[in-house]
């Protein structure tokens with residue numbers, strides 16, 4: 001399970017610039033099936049932009065993105081999602097006007113067609129699956145609640161549950177523990193460890209404690225480039241990484 | 255030669271009216287992001303003010319202009335205060351509310367002044383005609399053109415070279431950041447709205463001797479003005495001038511070549527296509543992909 | 544939206560039943576004709592509520608599709624009048640006046656009534672699907688799509704007025720035959736016509752309800768809430784929006800056909816700005832996020848208007864009052880009357896829940912139920 005050839009997701013020489021500003025610069029990144037990869041880097045390093053490029057929210061200027069052997073960078077967002085990529089956003093993004101249950105229902109999206117979904121009215125099998133998911137993220141008692149009424153941590157959990165309902169082979173998580181208490185963060189780490197192997201995960205995080213809890217391999221980005229890659233210890237001993245984090249008070253506080 | 259010049263002058267006159275009517279809408283839209291569907295009614299009210307001052311007090315059109323500007327601007331201020339300011343974060347609802355306000359204004363005028371057409375006298379001093387390159391044009395039309403350009407220059411100067419203009423530009427960039435630097439965005443929006451309304455009133459007064467005045471006259475103007483803004487680009491005052499010029503000449507030419515109705519339909523269809531493919535307008539560069 | 548589907552079905556059913564039973568108590572033909580008109584407006588409100596309330600697509604040109612449906616029916620009924628109102632060789636009278644010598648190809652298929660009825664639904668739906676694909680495929684949304692619907696309506700209206708020899712121009716299509724199906728004749732003032740309208744309204748209302756209750760309806764609401772986000776679950780947002788836009792147009796087209804039967808003519812004013820504005824007002828008053836609320840809003844507003852006088856000054860005053868009411872509703876009651884009802888009900892259940900919880904507070908020490 002090593003080497004670029006078998007990588008489930010590969011970014012090859014990917015560059016994007018926004019009106020002249022290069023946010024991601026000739027980035028090469030390969031992630032294997034079932035791997036849990038952490039992506040770290042100081043503020044503005046281009047982590048979110050990298051996830052945006054993978055899921056089609058932003059368009060690459062040059063290079064290629066290959067997922068499961070097919071190029072996906074020309075597909076539109078919904079087509080990329082259908083190839084099996086799910087995304088959690090940095091600013092938690094759920095359907096605030098809808099109930100938690102309805103949110104989960106939208107997340108479970110194995111069928112995408114208008115006409116197909118016209119004939120579906122929430123069967124019992126679905127309901128059971130969604131209730132199990134809600135239990136997993138501790139929202140069982142809030143199924144009928146409007147998502148707008150959830151706390152920040154709960155909203156994060158809900159969005160994670162939406163992705164689990166979607167059940168994509170590749171999951172992109174942008175700062176899933178932001179705004180969570182230490183206890184909640186611990187539970188998230190537990191959850192991610194159970195997902196390992198079943199899904200491929202790319203997790204952007206600032207919380208180094210959390211990263212150490214879950215990561216096998218860590219990729220460090222700085223100014224749009226891949227700076228270093230390795231285990232937690234390898235990365236934090238890397239002089240280049242130390243330098244990149246200098247201004248921001250060390251790797252744990254970025 | 256005469257024919258070409260006179261055709262161009264016809265177009266230019268249409269352009270100056272378009273510019274007058276669109277300027278207020280462009281300012282309001284550009285700064286506050288509100289599409290004011292009652293804009294045409296501000297124009298209509300300006301025209302009725304001119305008619306009222308002329309028939310009731312015997313005022314000529316020229317001395318009426320400043321009072322009309324002030325009156326309609328005050329109305330705009332009130333509308334912003336009572337309605338618009340509650341809706342800045344609900345853009346769809348602003349169109350609805352301003353649409354409703356427009357209907358109300360029409361009905362109030364119809365009830366008070368009647369539904370029949372009204373006419374306003376041209377200022378005597380400007381009722382002659384002028385000879386340009388062998389074609390004749392009415393002095394009043396040239397006057398309207400001059401006022402339109404003058405107002406544009408004034409607006410541009412305020413926006414680019416005064417402190418209130420600087421504040422406005424800061425707010426359009428990012429309202430939150432501007433507010434945190436102590437810029438009173440609410441007040442700036444209110445003044446902008448009042449100024450835009452005032453200019454619309456002025457436009458109505460200036461147009462009134464050229465067209466008949468009626469409660470529904472505004473509907474056509476709001477469409478024209480919106481068209482100018484869409485074609486010119488929301489954030490660009492110069493775009494507004496260029497597109498007024500372009501659309502004025504184009505409408506003049508189309509009206510000469512084919513029938514009026516089809517010309518109107520074609521221009522509207524073009525606007526639809528522009529919104530779809532270049533929502534930022536024809537004359538603004540695309541900033542982000 | 545009610546979370547109890549059975550209760551909701553019962554309420555919707557009861558209202559429709561009541562509407563269907565009205566002819567049992569009303570004998571006045573003139574009154575029945577008037578009521579039929581109101582019900583047609585109710586259908587238009589359902590159509591707009593579907594696209595605006597559920598999918599967030601504000602259609603300022605809902606009357607376009609209404610008018611198209613109306614013209615489809617009028618064309619067919621006009622051709623049925625041969626030879627009474629038509630000129631030589633079975634040409635409609637206004638064509639003869641405009642020196643048209645043979646029936647234009649566009650009119651040919653309308654010699655078949657079944658075709659016309661199908662067209663009255665499919666033509667508006669296809670028009671909306673095309674416009675929707677054009678807008679939503681290019682991610683035109685919100686205010687801009689509202690403006691496009693308005694502009695498109697004006698364009699269609701101008702074309703109809705301009706092409707006088709094919710459309711009857713400004714006068715529309717008048718002097719129509721009676722609509723007859725399976726030996727039943729639908730006179731504008733007959734009980735049968737009222738029942739036809741009420742039955743169509745019932746069908747339209749329940750069809751719309753089925754859409755909103757399905758998963759597709761849920762996805763549409765998610766699109767209204769956060770269009771961007773929905774894409775990343777693999778849903779083709781443009782397709783969903785186009786679908787609901789076309790479905791709404793189909794209902795409006797059906798309403799338009801019925802309107803021709805009830806009014807006995809078709810006119811370019813049917814695709815006018817004033818009617819479109821009225822539809823938006825009805826839906827805003829009744830509550831855009833409730834199909835039934837929107838429909839009752841239309842019945843209420845048009846009913847009150849119709850029961851008062853119809854003089855010129857009255858109409859101006861009425862329009863003024865409606866304009867003011869509309870502004871107030873937009874400002875302070877975005878969910879309309881239906882919002883008030885569901886707000887009251889929610890408060891009721893919250894109070895009940897709070898009462899139940901406070902019974903158990905002593906035991907668990909939990910704070911009494913948090914109310915929304």
Ligand SMILES: Nc1ncnc2c1ncn2[C@@H]1O[C@H](COP(=O)(O)OP(=O)(O)OP(=O)(O)O)[C@@H](O)[C@H]1O
Pocket residue numbers: 018021023041042043044045046047048049050090542
């Ligand atoms: N659409 C855009 N237009 C212009 N610049 C952009 C755009 N998106 C991102 N950027 C810029 O690209 C750079 C990288 O941003 P990105 O959000 O990817 O950083 P990040 O690593 O996720 O940072 P953080 O840890 O703060 O979330 C930033 O300087 C940002 O300002």
Ligand SMILES: [Mg+2]
Pocket residue numbers: 047048049090174
């Ligand atoms: Mg980020």
